[in-house]
Amino acid sequence: MFDRIIAAAASRWFRLVLVSLLVLSLQTTLFSEVRPFGYAIQILAIFVACAGVTHDVYVGAVAGLVSGFMYDAILATPLGISALVLGVVGAAAAVMLQPFRDPTWWLRLLVVGVAAALGEVVTPLLKAVVGLDGWLEWRILGALCVTFVAAMMFAAPMISLARWTLREKVIYGSR
Amino acid sequence: MAQNKTNLRRALVLLALASVFFITLDLSDSSSTSQIRRVFGTVFAPIENISRVVTRPLSGAWNAFREYDDVVAENNRLQEQVALQEGAAVAAAASVRLSQELLALNGLPTLAGINSVTAQVIGETPTNFSQTVEINQGSNSGVKVGMPVLNAAGLIGKVTEVFADRSLVMLVSDPDYALSVKVVTMSSRTPITLPPLETQDAPSVDSVLDTADTTTSSSSTTTTTTILGFTPSATTVPAEVVAGAGSNITVPLASQLAVRETGILEGRGPGVRPIVRFLDASTRASAIEVGAPIVSSGGSRSLAPPDVVIGVVSRVVERLGTAGPILEIDLVADLSNLSFLRVLLYQPITESGR
Numbered sequence: 001m002f003d004r005i006i007a008a009a010a011s012r013w014f015r016l017v018l019v020s021l022l023v024l025s026l027q028t029t030l031f032s033e034v035r036p037f038g039y040a041i042q043i044l045a046i047f048v049a050c051a052g053v054t055h056d057v058y059v060g061a062v063a064g065l066v067s068g069f070m071y072d073a074i075l076a077t078p079l080g081i082s083a084l085v086l087g088v089v090g091a092a093a094a095v096m097l098q099p100f101r102d103p104t105w106w107l108r109l110l111v112v113g114v115a116a117a118l119g120e121v122v123t124p125l126l127k128a129v130v131g132l133d134g135w136l137e138w139r140i141l142g143a144l145c146v147t148f149v150a151a152m153m154f155a156a157p158m159i160s161l162a163r164w165t166l167r168e169k170v171i172y173g174s175r
Numbered sequence: 176m177a178q179n180k181t182n183l184r185r186a187l188v189l190l191a192l193a194s195v196f197f198i199t200l201d202l203s204d205s206s207s208t209s210q211i212r213r214v215f216g217t218v219f220a221p222i223e224n225i226s227r228v229v230t231r232p233l234s235g236a237w238n239a240f241r242e243y244d245d246v247v248a249e250n251n252r253l254q255e256q257v258a259l260q261e262g263a264a265v266a267a268a269a270s271v272r273l274s275q276e277l278l279a280l281n282g283l284p285t286l287a288g289i290n291s292v293t294a295q296v297i298g299e300t301p302t303n304f305s306q307t308v309e310i311n312q313g314s315n316s317g318v319k320v321g322m323p324v325l326n327a328a329g330l331i332g333k334v335t336e337v338f339a340d341r342s343l344v345m346l347v348s349d350p351d352y353a354l355s356v357k358v359v360t361m362s363s364r365t366p367i368t369l370p371p372l373e374t375q376d377a378p379s380v381d382s383v384l385d386t387a388d389t390t391t392s393s394s395s396t397t398t399t400t401t402i403l404g405f406t407p408s409a410t411t412v413p414a415e416v417v418a419g420a421g422s423n424i425t426v427p428l429a430s431q432l433a434v435r436e437t438g439i440l441e442g443r444g445p446g447v448r449p450i451v452r453f454l455d456a457s458t459r460a461s462a463i464e465v466g467a468p469i470v471s472s473g474g475s476r477s478l479a480p481p482d483v484v485i486g487v488v489s490r491v492v493e494r495l496g497t498a499g500p501i502l503e504i505d506l507v508a509d510l511s512n513l514s515f516l517r518v519l520l521y522q523p524i525t526e527s528g529r
Contacts, residue, residue: 078201
């Protein structure tokens, strides 16, 4: 029993929850005040895109859904919307990189930027689907550009963080 | 490895279904989602506080870099404005007090009778698709979901999520925000000035109250009426009608009295003025002037008590056909620069139990 608890606490998913909490706290403090041209940088979406880029579609999507649930819990929007959006972001980042056998570093940055920016389009779309109208406006383009540029800037450290967070330890001798 | 992939696939499907389930649950106003939020808020609050302390120098540096020139210019402008408004504020305070006394005398609700809690804004919305702020007062101070929030200028929004020591406030500019309001406007037509009345020309009490049975004593009139739901109070009139001693009498036209049109205020997102749509399609655009004040209409199902100042009409958009006009509103509160707020401890009936 005790071994199982230790194993769960040492798993990458538990590490993902802890790191997501830290990134989320940066999102709600620093990045809710630092607003280039009036748009908030979505550092959580960038982190999730990095998780997708450094791993596969499933890991990216699960990381997005887990982080998204946390994001939803502190927002006034319906619980589950950000989870779906970030799930799409994580999966999209991995899918975009799939055709490339050995992607270069700049290609990874580009994919992180595009995937994170995609989240800024999917959010108002999904809100409109559930009946929360009024966000499908031209200002999405501004949010998209700011997120893309910010993703290019923060992707390098975030890729390292995502790689460390979601690395799988191979324990020899275990079943 | 294959087992690992299968587990991931299962987790993915489970999480996606959970998302859809929670969206449905939240949109049907279930209290269980509020419980989840409350628990997560309790866990997350210490981490967020530490993060806020650590990142404060960075955000401070960003604000200093970006807003220094604007702050200096605004400071100069505000100093000039304060000097101009000091005199007007004294007169306005006297008028407000008089108005509140009159309302209290007639048993009508006033804002002065509602308790409030002062709160400070501690965070802005972290997303680009909601207009909320976080304040440092929560259920421990008596704050509940639905309570209206004001600043020194006027209404800024309503409480949408409450935690123990903090709350989320949805701003008036959020597209999900709607509130019943009234537009108070005055006609520009000039009043009629009548010549002094002769004693015999003065209207008798009987002719004025011709729809009611009236008994007149020497100094007071008791009116009884058959109109259902109307209970007139005792009216005091002089024993003898005295004509104005040579002075003209100014009678306001019926059309000159304040016109009150009731409508719904809707937010339209950041940087876009909120609008008012009218409930009554027969409302004429010509009856509403630019600059007319917009106040909350109140009522048992309203989200705010009556007469909370919201803004002024900045543009009247006429529409063809029977659709009434749409008004664009300049809010009196500056939503981009919020610091200290007042939460009115007034929970609307529609939000009670949340």
